[in-house]
Amino acid sequence: MAVGIGPGTPELLTIQARRALETAEVIVGYRLYVRQISDIIAGQEVITTGMRGEVERCRRAIEAAAAGRTVAVVSSGDVGIYGMAGLLLELLEGEYRDNDLDLEVIPGITAASMAASVLGAPLMNDFVVLSLSDLMTPREKIQQRLQAVMPADLVCVLYNPQSRRRTSLFPEVVKQVIAERGPDTVVGLVKNAGRPDQEKWLGKVVDIPLSFIDMLTVVVVGNSTTDIVNGRMLSRRGYQLTGNDENR
């Protein structure tokens, strides 16, 4: 099973995901994420690896499953969105083809949903989710995607905006937003969304505090319908609110 454990607090797990974790005999995941669910898992074997050990982690999970055990591979957020589900499917189709194992994918609350709920309601209409990490997607492709979506007036959710190593792309994106959507474009930032140390920032793109942003910050760039109302980020969906709504 590939299990999305949500943003990081046990109460943001679905009931299905919680049950999956409770029934698994082996839990496999990135060290930090496994720590987040330590209240739920008890007595199971736990296999953790560090940040870049995705492939090794998935291989060990598949080998445990091939040995007849029920295995849950966890990803924070949704395991199907930049998570482990895809890598598991690749391996099951590739080097482990002969093992005839099945994979159940159990969705979770993705960071876009969580950050949006913290900010208000910025995803009321069409949106795009982009990762600025160039670890597995060439930087040119990320830039080409940004160029394509900016004029389309889509709200943009940006994952992995910058890391200690990678600091030049995000300031470029900020410049691009200012050029394409104007200096007053509303942007929301959420760090550690859903966790006890959650922080948020809401303001105009020209005022973004670059020092606030790290690998775990989710950036939501508003579109032409996005405003700040009462300290919340709101993309208007287009309801007619004048008069009664008898004819809706």
Added chain:
Amino acid sequence: MAVGIGPGTPELLTIQARRALETAEVIVGYRLYVRQISDIIAGQEVITTGMRGEVERCRRAIEAAAAGRTVAVVSSGDVGIYGMAGLLLELLEGEYRDNDLDLEVIPGITAASMAASVLGAPLMNDFVVLSLSDLMTPREKIQQRLQAVMPADLVCVLYNPQSRRRTSLFPEVVKQVIAERGPDTVVGLVKNAGRPDQEKWLGKVVDIPLSFIDMLTVVVVGNSTTDIVNGRMLSRRGYQLTGNDENR
């Protein structure tokens, strides 16, 4: 509180959402969605309206909250994605400004996550979520967005692909996908995702069964990395799977 109740079965609720529904004194929602959570709510007052009664529903919810009651407005999927959270914020900032009420937004599993988990792992990299409903977004704007994102090689999740009244836009989108991405582009369709009557279809864009598609079908259009492997839809993220991953 605005509460996302997920795709429709109680086990896809988060623990937080479940608790919110249990503690609410009044539950407000579209009739069908309230029926989906009838096992959880018991004894609370329930206010339901039909399909197009969104504004009326939110006004009644706010009036109940202004009378001092704890109110949960429910949306299927994520209440913050094409859901009721935005409309509630608009009303609280507009005609109910003087009531000084607070809104808590509780996220849920959105249809994109759910459909993706049913299909395999199509959202492993950047993607866009678009609604083809022209009820509140002009058709020209939807078309302009599709034109912008197609060449950007983003996986596209389409909500509300067609309804009984609106049947011409989706076939146009199919033509556009064939022209931009080629006839072999992989597409997944999921109807009633997460519900007992769930159905899915997976194949090439040229073979899409148009009669399968209704208002509740989620369409996932693959990109250049998307394949069908073992009956699952997989967008490859770009892992290097040859040799060991010592250097990752």
